[in-house]
Amino acid sequence: MISKNELKYIQSLYHKKTRDKEKLFIVEGPKMVAELLTSGFKTKKVWTTNENWQKNYPDAPIEMITAEELQRASHLKTAHEIIALAQMAQKEVAGKVNTPHAPSPVGKLTLALDGIRDPGNMGTLIRIADWFGVDQLIVSEDSADIFNPKVVQATMGSIFRTNVYYKDLTRYLAESKVPVYGALLNGMPLGSFPIPVPMTEGIILIGNESIGISPALLPFITQAVKIPQFGQAESLNAAVAAAVLLGHLKIPSYRQ
Amino acid sequence: MISKNELKYIQSLYHKKTRDKEKLFIVEGPKMVAELLTSGFKTKKVWTTNENWQKNYPDAPIEMITAEELQRASHLKTAHEIIALAQMAQKEVAGKVNTPHAPSPVGKLTLALDGIRDPGNMGTLIRIADWFGVDQLIVSEDSADIFNPKVVQATMGSIFRTNVYYKDLTRYLAESKVPVYGALLNGMPLGSFPIPVPMTEGIILIGNESIGISPALLPFITQAVKIPQFGQAESLNAAVAAAVLLGHLKIPSYRQ
Numbered sequence: 001m002i003s004k005n006e007l008k009y010i011q012s013l014y015h016k017k018t019r020d021k022e023k024l025f026i027v028e029g030p031k032m033v034a035e036l037l038t039s040g041f042k043t044k045k046v047w048t049t050n051e052n053w054q055k056n057y058p059d060a061p062i063e064m065i066t067a068e069e070l071q072r073a074s075h076l077k078t079a080h081e082i083i084a085l086a087q088m089a090q091k092e093v094a095g096k097v098n099t100p101h102a103p104s105p106v107g108k109l110t111l112a113l114d115g116i117r118d119p120g121n122m123g124t125l126i127r128i129a130d131w132f133g134v135d136q137l138i139v140s141e142d143s144a145d146i147f148n149p150k151v152v153q154a155t156m157g158s159i160f161r162t163n164v165y166y167k168d169l170t171r172y173l174a175e176s177k178v179p180v181y182g183a184l185l186n187g188m189p190l191g192s193f194p195i196p197v198p199m200t201e202g203i204i205l206i207g208n209e210s211i212g213i214s215p216a217l218l219p220f221i222t223q224a225v226k227i228p229q230f231g232q233a234e235s236l237n238a239a240v241a242a243a244v245l246l247g248h249l250k251i252p253s254y255r256q
Numbered sequence: 257m258i259s260k261n262e263l264k265y266i267q268s269l270y271h272k273k274t275r276d277k278e279k280l281f282i283v284e285g286p287k288m289v290a291e292l293l294t295s296g297f298k299t300k301k302v303w304t305t306n307e308n309w310q311k312n313y314p315d316a317p318i319e320m321i322t323a324e325e326l327q328r329a330s331h332l333k334t335a336h337e338i339i340a341l342a343q344m345a346q347k348e349v350a351g352k353v354n355t356p357h358a359p360s361p362v363g364k365l366t367l368a369l370d371g372i373r374d375p376g377n378m379g380t381l382i383r384i385a386d387w388f389g390v391d392q393l394i395v396s397e398d399s400a401d402i403f404n405p406k407v408v409q410a411t412m413g414s415i416f417r418t419n420v421y422y423k424d425l426t427r428y429l430a431e432s433k434v435p436v437y438g439a440l441l442n443g444m445p446l447g448s449f450p451i452p453v454p455m456t457e458g459i460i461l462i463g464n465e466s467i468g469i470s471p472a473l474l475p476f477i478t479q480a481v482k483i484p485q486f487g488q489a490e491s492l493n494a495a496v497a498a499a500v501l502l503g504h505l506k507i508p509s510y511r512q
Contacts, residue, residue: 120376124493133486161488191508228507230389232417237380240499243492247500251484252447253509 002047002069010073010085016145023088025147029080032157039160041086047073048082075149088147103165105176105203108135111246112180114169114217115208116143116238123154124239125206130158132246137164138172138203140214169205173220178202181249182213182221183241189228190248199249206242258303258325266329266341272401279344281403285336288413295416297342303329304338331405344403359421361434361459364391367502368436370425370473371464372399372494379410380495381462386414388502393420394428394459396470425461429476434458437505438469438477439497445484446504455505462498 012018013026024044027036036043037057046053046062049070054062070079111134116122122144129137144151146164155162173180179202205221207213213221227236227244236244268274269282280300283292292299293313302309302318305326310318326335367390372378378400385393400407402420411418429436435458452458461477463469469477483492483500492500 124496127489128492128496130487130489131483131485131492156489156491158489189507190503191510194510227387227503229387230506231386233383233386233412233414235412236384236387236499240380240384240496243496244499244503247446247483247503248507248509250486251445251504253504254447254450 001063002065002073007069007073010083013085014075014149016148019088019145019147024085025088025152026075026149027084027086027152028074028076028082028149029153030082032153033082033084035157035160036084036086041089041160044085044087046082046084050081053082076153103136103163105136105138105178105201107201108178109200110134110136110138110178110203111242112138112140112169112173112203112205113143114140114205114213115211116206118209119144119148119150120154121209121237121239122146122148123151123156123159125242126151126155126162126164127158128239128243128246130155130162132243132250134204134246135163137162138167138169139164140169141166169214170216170220173203173205173217176203176220179222180205180220181223181225181245182218183207183226183245184213184221184224185226185235187224187226189226190245191228193223193225195249197252202249204242204245204249206238206245209238257319258321258329263325263329266339269341270331270405272404275344275401275403280341281344281408282331282405283340283342283408284330284332284338284405285409286338288409289338289340291413291416292340292342297345297416300341300343302338302340306337309338332409359392359419361392361394361432361457363457364434365456366390366392366394366434366459367498368394368396368425368429368459368461369399370396370461370469371467372462374465375400375404375406376410377465377493377495378402378404379407379412379415381498382407382411382418382420383414384495384499384502386411386418388499388506390460390502391419393418394423394425395420396425397422425470426472426476429459429461429473432459432476435478436461436476437479437481437501438474439463439482439501440469440477440480441482441491443480443482445482446501447484449479449481451505453508458505460498460501460505462494462501465494 019025027033037060047065049067073083111129152159182205275281283289293316303321305323329339367385408415438461
């Protein structure tokens with residue numbers, strides 16, 4: 001059973017302002033909630049239509065609801081069995097919120113995102129960063145909120161495993177003392193310049209979906225890179241480009 | 257001005273059945289319609305709110321409409337200036353429809369898609385194939401329709417430049433005489449087996465978003481491949497995986 005007030009409260013968390021104030025975000029579906037319950041994140045409350053959850057997670061704050069109630073709380077077209085409220089990690093713990101001092105990029109592989117607006121892209125980028133073992137994401141303040149429910153879903157659970165920091169990228173890059181690989185359409189084609197092996201330090205900078213990297217950030221790029229174009233498409237999606245770049249930088253090549 | 261009947265007709269083209277019968281599909285937005293008008297595809301009709309289109313394309317069948325009429329015809333939340341009806345290419349011309357005889361994969365780079373259901377993924381895959389100069393896409397009959405308006409938009413114009421054939425993949429792969437690279441979570445990691453240079457012949461097989469490659473197709477894979485996983489994410493999105501694979505196969509590596 002879910003009360004009217006609880007329903008209103010959940011719906012209010014679809015707005016960034018309320019999320020930031022309450023320090024809570026919404027997690028939906030069996031896969032995502034299972035990841036939440038076994039992650040380091042604290043779970044505020046869970047509502048489900050399937051009583052197995054209470055058996056499998058006896059210590060979690062789980063309540064039963066009807067399918068109709070679940071659908072009313074959900075942002076998905078078709079709600080899937082379960083919805084939860086999770087607490088944003090404290091900045092001292094996982095650094096998921098803006099910190100006064102940015103973590104240094106020295107000795108780390110960092111993905112820097114400049115104005116990624118689409119929640120689906122943002123979530124996919126977090127998932128890609130998790131796959132390729134990126135140590136941290138530094139995200140410009142005008143990018144999509146990582147606790148937007150659409151971002152959370154698109155990460156497929158990687159939200160619970162990646163370190164994301166919102167930062168003024170101009171200042172961050174100005175102070176960084178590591179190579180900055182900027183994805184630019186007029187950059188050097190991958191394969192035409194040497195990559196350090198193993199690739200364990202550097203910032204990979206990905207720009208906004210339509211306008212690319214901000215002019216203010218260009219002076220900090222130490223290696224402008226481009227994915228070679230073999231056909232006619234004008235561009236690649238920002239998340240796809242990041243994945244190809246990370247694949248090239250991380251995976252050795254073995255040619256006949 | 258757009259008549260009620262025209263509006264109904266456009267809306268009927270949001271259904272695959274009508275598209276297949278009428279051999280027409282919908283193209284929206286300035287970028288996509290400009291690509292259509294300069295492509296080899298025939299344009300049946302265009303409606304726009306901006307009279308510059310009539311000046312710039314005097315030979316095209318362009319009519320003026322109001323913003324309200326445009327929004328009613330559009331499938332986008334916010335319609336952008338222009339909507340067009342395009343004719344599907346005849347199979348003799350560009351092979352965009354099912355042909356009795358599949359084009360041979362010999363001497364070509366082919367992307368084979370097994371049960372890609374999400375229109376956004378399908379469109380992104382077509383865009384990726386266009387970027388990497390893939391010669392043709394062979395798509396299983398249960399995959400998303402490439403003329404679905406969401407697919408068309410997600411291709412960002414690559415729909416007009418790629419050769420897509422719907423085929424029974426089991427039969428196609430059984431008859432193919434070229435290497436088949438299948439993306440499998442238990443495949444050989446990229447970088448651990450040799451890649452021919454230049455990489456100009458072979459089939460890259462990508463499976464369904466949740467269940468992967470169908471069991472019936474597994475015997476035809478000559479090289480099972482996997483994108484090395486450096487972090488914790490369980491999987492990559494199908495389009496992202498295809499892009500990393502194509503990047504690895506096509507782009508040479510230069511390491512220090």
